[in-house]
Amino acid sequence: xxxxxxxxxxxxxxxxxxxxxxxxxxxxELHALTWPQLCDGKGLGxxxxxxxNADVTPTYYVLDAGGRIVGKKIEAAKLEETVxxxxxxxxxxx
Amino acid sequence: MPVPRWLRLAARRLILIVLAGSLxxxxxxAVAAAPPATxxxxxxxxxxxxxxxxxxxxxxxxxxxxxxxWEGSAAxxxxxxxxxxxxxxxxxxxxxxxxxxxxxxxxxxHRYSELTAKVETMWPEEAAWAPVMQVLLEWAxxxxxxxxxxxxxxxxxxxxxxxSLRARLWFTLGRIYREQGRTDAADAxxxxxxxxxxxxxxxxxxxxxIYELHHLNPGQAAPTFAVQQLGGGVLSLDKLRGKVVVxxxxxxx
Numbered sequence: 001x002x003x004x005x006x007x008x009x010x011x012x013x014x015x016x017x018x019x020x021x022x023x024x025x026x027x028x029e030l031h032a033l034t035w036p037q038l039c040d041g042k043g044l045g046x047x048x049x050x051x052x053n054a055d056v057t058p059t060y061y062v063l064d065a066g067g068r069i070v071g072k073k074i075e076a077a078k079l080e081e082t083v084x085x086x087x088x089x090x091x092x093x094x
Numbered sequence: 095m096p097v098p099r100w101l102r103l104a105a106r107r108l109i110l111i112v113l114a115g116s117l118x119x120x121x122x123x124a125v126a127a128a129p130p131a132t133x134x135x136x137x138x139x140x141x142x143x144x145x146x147x148x149x150x151x152x153x154x155x156x157x158x159x160x161x162x163x164w165e166g167s168a169a170x171x172x173x174x175x176x177x178x179x180x181x182x183x184x185x186x187x188x189x190x191x192x193x194x195x196x197x198x199x200x201x202x203x204h205r206y207s208e209l210t211a212k213v214e215t216m217w218p219e220e221a222a223w224a225p226v227m228q229v230l231l232e233w234a235x236x237x238x239x240x241x242x243x244x245x246x247x248x249x250x251x252x253x254x255x256x257x258s259l260r261a262r263l264w265f266t267l268g269r270i271y272r273e274q275g276r277t278d279a280a281d282a283x284x285x286x287x288x289x290x291x292x293x294x295x296x297x298x299x300x301x302x303x304i305y306e307l308h309h310l311n312p313g314q315a316a317p318t319f320a321v322q323q324l325g326g327g328v329l330s331l332d333k334l335r336g337k338v339v340v341x342x343x344x345x346x347x
Contacts, residue, residue: 001340005338008337009337009338010337010338010339010340011334011337011338011339011340012339012340012342013329013331013334013339013340013341013342014342014344015341015342015343015344016324016344016345016346017343017344017345018345018346021324023346024324024346025324025325026346027346028324036323036324036329037323037324037325038321038322038323038324038329039322039324040321040322043345047319047321048319048321048341048343049343050302051317051319052310052317052341052343053302053303053305053306053310054343055299055302057343057344057345058342058343058344059342059343060340060341060342060343061316061340061341062338062339062340062341063316063331063338063339063340063341064338065335065336065337065338066335067315067316067318067331067332067335068312068313068314068315068316069310069311069312069313069314069315069316070312070313071312072310072311072312079340083338083340086338087338090338
């Protein structure tokens with residue numbers, strides 16, 4: 001998905017809900033993930049996980065260009081479609 | 095009258111022989127059969143045998159295309175026996191297993207009216223309720239009709255003395271109401287769950303669900319944050335304004 005949409009239009013942010021950030025960092029390196037990753041070492045009790053009430057992994061949210069939630073806890077299979085819709089809605093407005 | 099020495103010796107010898115024999119038998123028994131030690135273990139072994147037999151019979155019935163008719167079939171007789179075992183032992187673990195498995199098999203056979211008729215006869219204090227409600231929830235999710243589950247959950251909440259069961263039922267009701275768009279009912283259900291589960295991890299989950307109910311809906315402003323990034327630097331969500339953002343919560347384990 002990262003390859004399908006241009007970086008100036010779509011930002012992907014990973015939130016690693018690991019109790020040990022070194023493990024998350026190793027996984028990021030292993031899978032050569034290029035997008036920003038957050039980790040505070042508090043697992044699902046971490047700040048961002050709590051802000052979004054993420055209680056399982058993976059959990060996905062999609063936010064539009066105005067910072068509003070457009071996809072909440074959606075399935076991985078619906079991710080591309082939701083992003084495409086959000087991008088099209090944004091392009092329609094500008 | 096003194097006992098003659100030969101008789102004393104003979105008696106001692108006889109005792110030794112009997113003792114040795116029983117020890118040998120005990121040892122042989124321990125090696126060979128290892129019969130279940132407690133009554134609970136014996137019942138558990140028995141109910142597992144009944145469950146396996148009932149499953150096999152139901153699979154045979156379904157394999158035959160359910161052509162022979164349910165009433166009077168070997169599968170229905172086997173299932174009735176399993177259910178009856180659950181009735182006769184409804185306060186015990188083995189009985190709860192039998193109860194849940196008979197209902198699960200009825201759901202698999204799509205015999206819903208029979209299933210609900212049986213559920214209606216259950217006592218509020220049965221140990222089987224948590225998994226039975228799970229069976230009803232799966233059936234509701236598959237059919238899209240949650241009305242029976244909701245009725246039963248509400249009844250059980252008033253009838254059961256098990257606070258942890260009541261807390262879990264309230265939580266599930268909250269989720270169902272939320273998915274039905276009934277925000278107020280969901281809010282009240284989650285609050286009841288938090289109250290019943292006070293001091294347990296479920297209470298924290300309920301608090302999270304209440305927060306999500308009011309703050310994390312499509313169309314609402316996404317909560318902002320500015321936090322440390324792996325590899326250094328701070329990432330602020332506000333800086334990403336103008337872009338569509340995907341937040342992916344993941345774990346390496």
